[in-house]
Amino acid sequence: MNIYLPVAHTSINLVIMLCIGTGIGMLSGLFGVGGGFLITPVLMMFGIPPTIAAASGANQMVAASTSATLTHWKLGNVDMKMGLYLLIGSFLGGGLGVQAVKILNAMGNVDFVIKLTYVLLPFTVGGLMLGETLKKKDPNKSSGSGYKQSLCSKMMSLLPFQMEFEKSGVRHSAILPVIIGILVGVLAAIMGVGGGFIMVPIMLYILKMPMKVIIGTSVFQILFTVIEVTFLQSYTNHTVDFVLALVMLIGSSVGAYVGTMLSEKLNTEQLKVLLALLILSVGFKILFELMAKPSLLLAYAITGGK
Amino acid sequence: MNKKTTGLLGLMLTVLVLTMIVSQTHANAELTLNMDKSVIPIDTFYKGNTLNITGSVDSGNDVVVKITSPRENESFMVKEKSVHLFWLNKYKLKVSQVNDTYMLFSSKNIDDILSAEERAKYSLGYDAVGKRVEITGNDKDQLFREFIKVKESGKLYVVSGSSVVLKPSGAGKSRYSVTVNFPYQVPIGSYNVNVFAVKDGVVSQRATGAVKIKEVGMVRDLSDMAMTHGGLYGVLAVLIALVAGYVVTPAIAAVKKVFVVFITLPKMVFSNGNGHLSQVSVLKESTKAEE
Numbered sequence: 022m023n024i025y026l027p028v029a030h031t032s033i034n035l036v037i038m039l040c041i042g043t044g045i046g047m048l049s050g051l052f053g054v055g056g057g058f059l060i061t062p063v064l065m066m067f068g069i070p071p072t073i074a075a076a077s078g079a080n081q082m083v084a085a086s087t088s089a090t091l092t093h094w095k096l097g098n099v100d101m102k103m104g105l106y107l108l109i110g111s112f113l114g115g116g117l118g119v120q121a122v123k124i125l126n127a128m129g130n131v132d133f134v135i136k137l138t139y140v141l142l143p144f145t146v147g148g149l150m151l152g153e154t155l156k157k158k159d160p161n162k163s164s165g166s167g168y169k170q171s172l173c174s175k176m177m178s179l180l181p182f183q184m185e186f187e188k189s190g191v192r193h194s195a196i197l198p199v200i201i202g203i204l205v206g207v208l209a210a211i212m213g214v215g216g217g218f219i220m221v222p223i224m225l226y227i228l229k230m231p232m233k234v235i236i237g238t239s240v241f242q243i244l245f246t247v248i249e250v251t252f253l254q255s256y257t258n259h260t261v262d263f264v265l266a267l268v269m270l271i272g273s274s275v276g277a278y279v280g281t282m283l284s285e286k287l288n289t290e291q292l293k294v295l296l297a298l299l300i301l302s303v304g305f306k307i308l309f310e311l312m313a314k315p316s317l318l319l320a321y322a323i324t325g326g327k
Numbered sequence: 328m329n330k331k332t333t334g335l336l337g338l339m340l341t342v343l344v345l346t347m348i349v350s351q352t353h354a355n356a357e358l359t360l361n362m363d364k365s366v367i368p369i370d371t372f373y374k375g376n377t378l379n380i381t382g383s384v385d386s387g388n389d390v391v392v393k394i395t396s397p398r399e400n401e402s403f404m405v406k407e408k409s410v411h412l413f414w415l416n417k418y419k420l421k422v423s424q425v426n427d428t429y430m431l432f433s434s435k436n437i438d439d440i441l442s443a444e445e446r447a448k449y450s451l452g453y454d455a456v457g458k459r460v461e462i463t464g465n466d467k468d469q470l471f472r473e474f475i476k477v478k479e480s481g482k483l484y485v486v487s488g489s490s491v492v493l494k495p496s497g498a499g500k501s502r503y504s505v506t507v508n509f510p511y512q513v514p515i516g517s518y519n520v521n522v523f524a525v526k527d528g529v530v531s532q533r534a535t536g537a538v539k540i541k542e543v544g545m546v547r548d549l550s551d552m553a554m555t556h557g558g559l560y561g562v563l564a565v566l567i568a569l570v571a572g573y574v575v576t577p578a579i580a581a582v583k584k585v586f587v588v589f590i591t592l593p594k595m596v597f598s599n600g601n602g603h604l605s606q607v608s609v610l611k612e613s614t615k616a617e618e
Contacts, residue, residue, distance in 0.1 A: 022372070023511075024371060024372060025369055025370070025374070027542065027545075027546045027549040027550040028549070028553050030514060030515070031511065032375065080564050080565070083565055083569060083572065084568040084569070084571045084572035084575070087568070087569050087571075087573055088572040088573075091572070248565050251564055251568070252558075252562065252564075252565055253561075254561070255553070255558070255560050255564055256561050259553050259560075261553070261561065261564050263549060263553070263560070264549065266564060267571075270568055270572070274575035311414060315406055317477050317480060318473045319404070319406070319420065319476070320404045321401075321402075321404075321477075322404050322419060
């Protein structure tokens with residue numbers, strides 16, 4: 022059964038799209054990522070124009086994140102204080118990122134930068150996570166990093182506005198989550214994603230938050246980021262396909278629920294390995310696409326959007 | 328000039344005009360064009376449509392059917408390998424005076440029934456299109472081949488020989504027919520339908536028509552709203568997504584509860600002498616689902 026998308030001007034198979042939405046929703050609930058870095062390439066594979074794929078993906082992530090945030094909220098996994106400081110940063114960063122995209126677009130290099138971030142970041146983040154997980158299994162190799170981590174912690178403790186984040190059980194400067202939020206916001210605007218897969222490792226390795234609170238706080242922050250992105254894309258670029266988003270969000274809401282339930286049953290290490298492998302696979306896919314000769318050497322010039 | 332001469336000239340002109348009209352009507356009568364629809368509506372479940380084109384032509388003629396969108400200028404990005412490593416969009420390519428959609432169907436291979444001059448004159452076939460369009464860049468032929476590949480992969484360009492069926496219909500006439508597939512990729516707009524009767528390598532007659540693809544109902548309303556009231560559309564998109572996210576989670580929990588009951592109920596019914604225990608387990612499962 023096919024359904025016609027009024028903004029993408031494309032006909033899609035309803036069952037396939039529901040399955041994709043469910044799969045991505047599961048990842049959202051399981052890992053606390055918005056799924057934007059998966060949804061955009063997947064929708065593009067099904068013939069949706071890139072700008073519409075990114076914007077509609079953000080729209081469907083509103084539902085997936087609402088569902089996941091509510092579930093994590095009920096489970097007591099959201100650190101509101103940390104989440105609000107992160108939000109201040111990500112809203113500022115989002116604004117800066119949009120300006121950066123405008124400048125890069127004018128220079129004609131925006132595609133290159135976006136794709137480069139899609140290769141570099143997944144490899145860095147996924148590699149770090151996988152390395153860290155494997156290192157824990159071999160305790161003999163963990164001696165060298167102690168000094169570096171303590172130095173990093175010492176530098177962070179020197180920052181002003183130190184405060185207690187009771188929910189996470191950590192003490193940090195308020196500046197730290199704001200700066201991280203700005204970084205995430207900038208990258209989110211450039212890459213067109215919620216930023217969960219960037220924020221989860223940062224929360225884990227730099228802020229030293231517990232995994233369950235990280236996932237809850239991450240989806241909370243993603244929810245507001247994708248709300249902002251959905252509105253701005255609709256208002257400025259007219260690239261949100263509501264029907265596509267609706268189809269995806271039905272699947273993703275179900276998937277997010279199942280994913281969150283699974284996250285309660287699986288242990289942290291399993292979650293981290295799966296997330297790392299997922300991030301690395303996305304990086305490999307984009308790297309392969311960039312290096313292999315494309316079947317079509319021409320592409321329609323994108324007007325509007327990113 | 329006297330009145331007689333003026334009257335005679337007037338009469339001659341009238342006869343000439345009438346003769347032209349009659350001959351034109353006669354020519355049209357030789358090649359006719361009928362379409363089973365003039366509008367292709369795009370509704371919620373649209374996945375493309377077909378257009379049946381039929382008509383009458385003098386026996387011995389071949390028939391060529393061309394369907395095109397109006398000519399326009401299009402922009403593309405050209406991919407090239409950079410630093411011997413990555414394929415990236417390197418530079419912009421402008422293709423001027425080109426049809427976004429171009430479909431050509433004929434009773435025989437177009438190259439076999441029409442001379443190159445005639446093909447170029449009526450823009451029939453990719454070679455003829457290539458001669459007309461203007462492409463920026465150095466290797467025009469290579470870029471034009473890539474342009475055709477992009478269009479064909481998007482199902483916007485089709486050239487199909489032997490797809491028009493000709494059948495004798497008596498009195499020195501033949502009936503031609505072709506079913507044109509309009510995939511969903513063909514955008515909304517007006518399309519020109521040109522039918523050419525071909526004899527001895529030249530176009531002998533021509534008939535024209537038009538078909539329109541347009542959005543209707545909810546598809547049109549949403550499309551219009553997204554384009555003209557982007558802010559309102561954005562707010563609605565966010566609100567509905569929020570409500571869906573809010574409603575779906577308890578709905579799934581309720582479904583899960585029902586599912587658990589249906590799974591455990593048969594166990595309770597078919598258990599021998601352990602009915603009480605089974606009821607307790609159902610209650611426990613239901614409580615877990617609620618949690």
